[in-house]
Amino acid sequence: MSVDFATPTVSLVKTEPSPNSSATGPIQATAPVPMIEVENLDFFYGKSQALHGVSLKIPARQVTAFIGPSGCGKSTLLRCFNRMNDLIEGTRIGRGHIKIQGIDIYDPSVDVIALRRQVGMVFQKSNPFPKSIYQNISYGLELQGVKDKARLDAVVEKSLRGAALWDEVKDRLHTSALGLSGGQQQRLCIARAIAVEPAVILMDEPCSALDPIATSKVEELIQELKKQFTIVIVTHSMQQAGRCSDKTAFFYLGKLIEMDVTQKVFTKPAQQQTEDYITGRFG
Amino acid sequence: MSLYWEQHLQEIREQLLLMSSLVERNLGQSAKALMERDDVLADLVEDEDSEIDELEKRIDELVITYISTHGPMARDCRFLITASKISSELERIADQATTVARRARDLNKHPALKSLSNIPVMAEEVKEMLRQSIKAFVDRDTDLALEVIGRDKLVDSEYKETARDVESAIMSDPETTGRELHLLTVAKALERAGDHATNIAEEVFYLYKGQDIRHVKLSSL
Numbered sequence: 340m341s342v343d344f345a346t347p348t349v350s351l352v353k354t355e356p357s358p359n360s361s362a363t364g365p366i367q368a369t370a371p372v373p374m375i376e377v378e379n380l381d382f383f384y385g386k387s388q389a390l391h392g393v394s395l396k397i398p399a400r401q402v403t404a405f406i407g408p409s410g411c412g413k414s415t416l417l418r419c420f421n422r423m424n425d426l427i428e429g430t431r432i433g434r435g436h437i438k439i440q441g442i443d444i445y446d447p448s449v450d451v452i453a454l455r456r457q458v459g460m461v462f463q464k465s466n467p468f469p470k471s472i473y474q475n476i477s478y479g480l481e482l483q484g485v486k487d488k489a490r491l492d493a494v495v496e497k498s499l500r501g502a503a504l505w506d507e508v509k510d511r512l513h514t515s516a517l518g519l520s521g522g523q524q525q526r527l528c529i530a531r532a533i534a535v536e537p538a539v540i541l542m543d544e545p546c547s548a549l550d551p552i553a554t555s556k557v558e559e560l561i562q563e564l565k566k567q568f569t570i571v572i573v574t575h576s577m578q579q580a581g582r583c584s585d586k587t588a589f590f591y592l593g594k595l596i597e598m599d600v601t602q603k604v605f606t607k608p609a610q611q612q613t614e615d616y617i618t619g620r621f622g
Numbered sequence: 623m624s625l626y627w628e629q630h631l632q633e634i635r636e637q638l639l640l641m642s643s644l645v646e647r648n649l650g651q652s653a654k655a656l657m658e659r660d661d662v663l664a665d666l667v668e669d670e671d672s673e674i675d676e677l678e679k680r681i682d683e684l685v686i687t688y689i690s691t692h693g694p695m696a697r698d699c700r701f702l703i704t705a706s707k708i709s710s711e712l713e714r715i716a717d718q719a720t721t722v723a724r725r726a727r728d729l730n731k732h733p734a735l736k737s738l739s740n741i742p743v744m745a746e747e748v749k750e751m752l753r754q755s756i757k758a759f760v761d762r763d764t765d766l767a768l769e770v771i772g773r774d775k776l777v778d779s780e781y782k783e784t785a786r787d788v789e790s791a792i793m794s795d796p797e798t799t800g801r802e803l804h805l806l807t808v809a810k811a812l813e814r815a816g817d818h819a820t821n822i823a824e825e826v827f828y829l830y831k832g833q834d835i836r837h838v839k840l841s842s843l
Contacts, residue, residue, distance in 0.1 A: 578693050607832035617695040
């Protein structure tokens with residue numbers, strides 16, 4: 340499978356940044372590491388603090404897995420990366436920053452729509468639009484004003500190939516996406532996410548509703564996608580994190596306990612809490 | 623906290639300890655069969671070897687089943703791999719004990735040699751190395767594991783000394799050649815058993831420290 344997405348050129352900022360601002364240009368998928376940098380982040384749901392002073396760096400074009408027991412803050416942090424939490428009333432960043440390619444994504448100058456185009460998301464439960472397979476992919480581009488049929492056709496094919504789905508659906512592109520199996524629907528959602536050529540793909544337990552075969556296909560797809568995209572995946576499956584991630588971060592009670600190379604975390608973690616969690620002794 | 627699956631790990635631990643106690647006993651009895659010219663004891667060592675072989679297979683089966691069904695991580699994974707390796711080392715020590723027992727039986731058919739050279743000392747030393755390496759496993763004592771590794775040099779030098787004694791004995795009385803060569807085989811078997819005990823100690827160190835010290839000089843640790 341070969342996918343060659345153009346370097347993203349969408350600017351995240353609404354206006355020209357000031358000379359002192361680090362927000363000096365568009366997100367570039369080819370820019371140096373780290374892709375995402377979190378600095379001393381506190382996050383609140385109302386009065387309840389969900390994240391406590393989290394600092395980490397997510398390298399570009401690698402898969403980073405977030406693990407930890409339910410309520411540890413891993414999905415909260417993931418949703419901070421494309422400001423999905425903004426949609427929840429009462430949420431706020433206390434202190435700290437999140438920078439993507441050096442741009443503070445909570446800076447008032449940031450265009451949130453552009454951010455979400457650059458930081459795509461795949462959810463736990465596949466959520467295709469009640470439209471055709473083709474329209475599920477083309478819809479995002481059409482919203483951006485793309486009307487050229489040839490270009491839309493090309494993007495649909497490239498995205499479906501990129502999501503390892505093309506061969507299975509090429510003869511029924513105009514049938515309802517809801518007729519696909521669960522695994523196919525999830526790969527369609529991945530195709531939809533990559534159609535707009537993001538720099539980062541966030542995956543929130545993308546395989547938790549899938550059978551082992553469909554899970555294997557998605558994991559294989561992740562290995563292909565990381566050649567072009569930075570991937571952050573939240574998973575409750577230790578085996579999945581071990582199999583398909585390069586780095587693993589363990590969270591507990593809203594704190595980052597440990598982040599390291601996956602192989603090290605799963606064979607010789609530095610922190611006792613990490614070891615106890617991954618061996619099933621708590622959580 | 624006791625978890626339902628920890629009993630499976632405990633079962634593997636118990637089988638390993640049972641195996642090590644049988645191997646230690648066989649090693650001691652094989653040396654005793656040689657020193658006391660006791661054929662009955664030598665036969666017993668050989669008979670019990672099959673029980674040790676079965677335990678090795680049982681432990682491997684338990685380890686494979688646990689890995690397949692539980693997807694172990696970190697220290698659990700290290701424990702399982704180590705348990706399988708230790709059982710393999712124990713089985714090889716038992717094989718060396720069988721070799722000693724067989725040679726003892728061969729020697730018992732002939733008049734006793736004047737001297738068994740360093741064999742009694744070597745046998746005691748190797749048995750102690752085995753005992754200490756298993757104690758290190760049970761007590762999670764990596765210092766003791768290192769101590770066992772250090773003792774292997776002593777066994778090696780005792781083997782070399784025995785080889786020189788055998789050579790001298792053959793030169794002074796060529797008629798003892800056959801018997802002396804049996805003795806040399808016994809010394810070699812004990813030296814190899816010492817190597818296996820050292821390997822167990824290295825596995826114990828890896829289990830608790832997560833550091834692979836095989837083929838590493840002790841002085842560099």
